[in-house]
Amino acid sequence: MSKLAISVDDLSKKYGTGLAVSHAKFEVPLGTICGFVGPNGAGKTTTIRMLLGLISPTGGKGEILGEPITSPDKYLSSVGAMIEGPAFYPALSGAENLRVLATLGGFPQERVDQLLKQVGLAERGKSKYKTYSLGMKQRLGIAAALLPNPKLLILDEPTNGLDPEGIQEIRQLLRTLADNGTTVFVSSHLLSELELISEYLVMLRKGEVVFAGPIQELFDQQQPFMIVKTEREADLQRIIEIAQNAGHKAHKRDGTAHIEGPAEWAGVLNKLAFESGVLITQLSPQVPNLEETFFEMTGDQK
Amino acid sequence: MIRSITRIFFAEWRKLRRPTLLLGTLGAVSFFSVLVSSVLFLMIDSPQGNGDRGVQITREMLSLSSGATQSFSSIGGLLGIIALCVFAAQTAQEYSLGTLRNLLVRQPGRIRILVGKLASMKTFAMLMTLVSAIISIGVSYALAGGKNVSTELWFNADGRLEIAKTLLNVFLSILGFGIIGMVLGIVLRSPISSISLGVLWLLIIENIVGALKSSTLNWLPGNQLSIIATGGSPNVSYSHALSLSAIYVSVALVIATVLFTKRDVSN
Numbered sequence: 065m066s067k068l069a070i071s072v073d074d075l076s077k078k079y080g081t082g083l084a085v086s087h088a089k090f091e092v093p094l095g096t097i098c099g100f101v102g103p104n105g106a107g108k109t110t111t112i113r114m115l116l117g118l119i120s121p122t123g124g125k126g127e128i129l130g131e132p133i134t135s136p137d138k139y140l141s142s143v144g145a146m147i148e149g150p151a152f153y154p155a156l157s158g159a160e161n162l163r164v165l166a167t168l169g170g171f172p173q174e175r176v177d178q179l180l181k182q183v184g185l186a187e188r189g190k191s192k193y194k195t196y197s198l199g200m201k202q203r204l205g206i207a208a209a210l211l212p213n214p215k216l217l218i219l220d221e222p223t224n225g226l227d228p229e230g231i232q233e234i235r236q237l238l239r240t241l242a243d244n245g246t247t248v249f250v251s252s253h254l255l256s257e258l259e260l261i262s263e264y265l266v267m268l269r270k271g272e273v274v275f276a277g278p279i280q281e282l283f284d285q286q287q288p289f290m291i292v293k294t295e296r297e298a299d300l301q302r303i304i305e306i307a308q309n310a311g312h313k314a315h316k317r318d319g320t321a322h323i324e325g326p327a328e329w330a331g332v333l334n335k336l337a338f339e340s341g342v343l344i345t346q347l348s349p350q351v352p353n354l355e356e357t358f359f360e361m362t363g364d365q366k
Numbered sequence: 367m368i369r370s371i372t373r374i375f376f377a378e379w380r381k382l383r384r385p386t387l388l389l390g391t392l393g394a395v396s397f398f399s400v401l402v403s404s405v406l407f408l409m410i411d412s413p414q415g416n417g418d419r420g421v422q423i424t425r426e427m428l429s430l431s432s433g434a435t436q437s438f439s440s441i442g443g444l445l446g447i448i449a450l451c452v453f454a455a456q457t458a459q460e461y462s463l464g465t466l467r468n469l470l471v472r473q474p475g476r477i478r479i480l481v482g483k484l485a486s487m488k489t490f491a492m493l494m495t496l497v498s499a500i501i502s503i504g505v506s507y508a509l510a511g512g513k514n515v516s517t518e519l520w521f522n523a524d525g526r527l528e529i530a531k532t533l534l535n536v537f538l539s540i541l542g543f544g545i546i547g548m549v550l551g552i553v554l555r556s557p558i559s560s561i562s563l564g565v566l567w568l569l570i571i572e573n574i575v576g577a578l579k580s581s582t583l584n585w586l587p588g589n590q591l592s593i594i595a596t597g598g599s600p601n602v603s604y605s606h607a608l609s610l611s612a613i614y615v616s617v618a619l620v621i622a623t624v625l626f627t628k629r630d631v632s633n
Contacts, residue, residue: 110632117474118467119630136474145471151464155384168377169472170369208468 069094069216069247070115072133074124077110083271084110087124090266090276092249094215097242099258099279100251101354102268103362108251109148111268112220116145129215141169144214146222150205154194158185158204161193162211171211179207184233198225206234210241217241219250223257235261259354269362279354286352286360287313287324292333293346294321303344306336320346367478374473374482381456382490391452395494398444399501403437407509428506429516431524435532438502442536442595443588445498446543447568453487453544454560457551467631476627484548491544495537503529531597535604539595542611543568546587549618552626587614 070092077085085107092098102108113119115128117136131138152161162176180189183203188196196204202225209217217238223231231254238248238261252258258265265282267275275282292303303321307314310332313324323333327349337344350356382388406423409416417423418440428436460466473479510517519525550560568588576583583589583601590607598604 113467113630113632116467116471118470119632140471140474143471147467147471148464151468153381153459153463153465155386156381160380160384164377164380165468165472167380168373168469170373211472 067094068092068127070126070128070249072124072126075111075114075121075126076123077114077119078122085114086271088273090273092247092264092266094247095242095245096263097238097248097250097261098264098266099262100249100266101255101258101358106268107271108268109220112147112218112251115218116140116143116147141212142215143218144209144212145218146205146209147220149221149224150201150208152193152201152204155192157190157192158196159189161204162208165208165211169212175211179210182210183207199227199230202226214246216247216249219248221252222250223252223254231257255354255358267358267361274361282357283352286357288326288349288351289322289324289356290327290330290333290347290349292321292323292344293319295343295345299342302340302342303337306340307333310336370473370475370478371482371485374479375486378483378486382486387452391448391494392497394448395445395498396501398441399438399498400505402441402444403502403505404509406437407506407513407515410513425513425515428510429519431519431522432528433515433517434503434506434520434525435528437506438499439532439536439596441498441502442539443592445494445536445540446591446595447565449491449494449540449544450547450564450568451561452490452547454547454551454564455557456487457483457548458555458557458560461555462557470631477623480623480626487544487548488541491540492537495533495540498536499529499533535597536595539591542591542594542615545615546618549622552622585610587611590614
């Protein structure tokens with residue numbers, strides 16, 4: 065059996081003249097949590113839809129649990145998915161919605177109550193879906209994805225609409241699932257959340273994979289940096305010039321200067337600024353985090 | 367294959383059996399069955415006629431072995447429109463609600479999904495037919511005595527055969543309308559658009575075209591399906607209506623199958 069949960073090679077999807085996904089190549093090992101990130105319109109959902117056999121690739125190939133994505137019937141019984149938010153029948157109750165899917169997939173009906181309890185919807189299972197809050201809908205979507213007791217769980221923005229407590233619960237749930245051997249492939253805009261749980265990361269930008277691999281490998285590629293604030297915003301440009309003259313990359317962002325360099329260089333910078341007549345009011349050395357790295361690599365500005 | 371189609375069938379019935387849909391549809395079926403049967407008998411002496419488009423259906427005609435099913439057969443067109451709306455809404459909502467992606471993740475065999483859906487809707491059409499038959503024959507029987515219509519021949523061997531024939535014809539007619547609704551749902555992917563187009567075509571366009579040029583009634587699809595329910599008309603034979611409807615429905619099904627199986631599910 066393949067040691068990879070997902071493997072895609074040269075995968076592309078063309079709409080008209082534009083490439084929504086362009087020659088994507090990445091692998092996700094079994095039993096890991098893999099974050100899937102990229103700005104809006106980067107091609108995440110299109111990729112997920114191709115993995116689930118909902119849309120046909122226009123080029124390349126892919127495998128899920130060792131089976132080609134051209135034969136989704138061979139692997140989907142072991143895959144749970146929630147794509148682009150939950151979608152259910154508004155006039156049916158949450159439990160009945162799950163029963164429709166359980167009947168369809170041939171899963172035992174007892175699993176419905178068990179899953180409602182697991183996602184914290186046991187008390188509202190009999191309420192109509194249309195009466196659910198966004199967070200409850202999201203929980204039901206996750207319950208539906210867990211119906212097959214999946215080997216691979218693909219979730220598209222699972223924490224949308226959840227409160228901090230709900231986000232924490234989902235994080236714990238994903239961790240438990242991964243500890244029990246389920247591979248989790250999760251896209252989210254909550255990069256700090258992904259950073260907490262992911263071991264692997266696939267990053268897309270304009271349909272192209274800009275990084276795929278262990279998350280630590282990504283951080284190792286990044287330089288530490290510092291955030292600098294000055295008494296007068298006009299002095300930021302002077303700070304950037306000082307840093308650049310000393311051979312450090314620097315740019316302005318959100319009324320601060322971001323300067324690449326080790327924490328030890330902060331003292332030197334402070335001294336150089338003082339000598340130039342610039343008063344630094346904040347100087348915070350930072351280690352690379354997913355959010356910073358994401359903006360760095362995708363070119364997105366906050 | 368059979369097992370997965372059976373699962374799809376029962377999954378579909380979980381949606382079809384919800385009270386608003388099931389009772390609402392059967393309520394509409396009952397209403398039209400009572401209405402048409404009542405008009406047929408209560409207006410039997412009216413100079414404006416008691417049948418479709420002012421046609422006079424006399425006591426003598428109603429006393430024949432086909433009398434019990436006279437009203438039931440003329441409801442076919444109305445039941446067909448109800449079936450078209452239900453089938454179109456049930457199919458198109460999978461696109462508009464985004465639930466089709468859930469169905470396809472749990473059951474990637476798209477032809478199987480289509481066959482399972484069709485099978486469940488067939489039984490739904492069967493239920494509509496049975497309810498309408500029971501109500502319209504029941505109301506006809508209850509009103510016949512008061513209007514001096516003899517029911518002696520209604521339930522003899524010939525009468526029972528007429529009932530069986532009409533049941534089959536009305537069922538085929540409803541099913542035909544329903545399949546057209548389902549195809550519209552797949553093609554247009556919106557319940558409102560598919561129901562509007564279907565009803566607009568059947569109730570308005572076909573009637574206008576038929577009134578302007580009566581020969582078009584020999585091939586307009588809605589008219590053929592309604593004629594199946596009545597077992598033929600003076601101008602269009604039953605076999606003509608049946609074979610032409612079979613062609614329309616088959617072509618529509620082929621288009622729907624190709625679209626359903628080949629089209630990307632991107633909503």
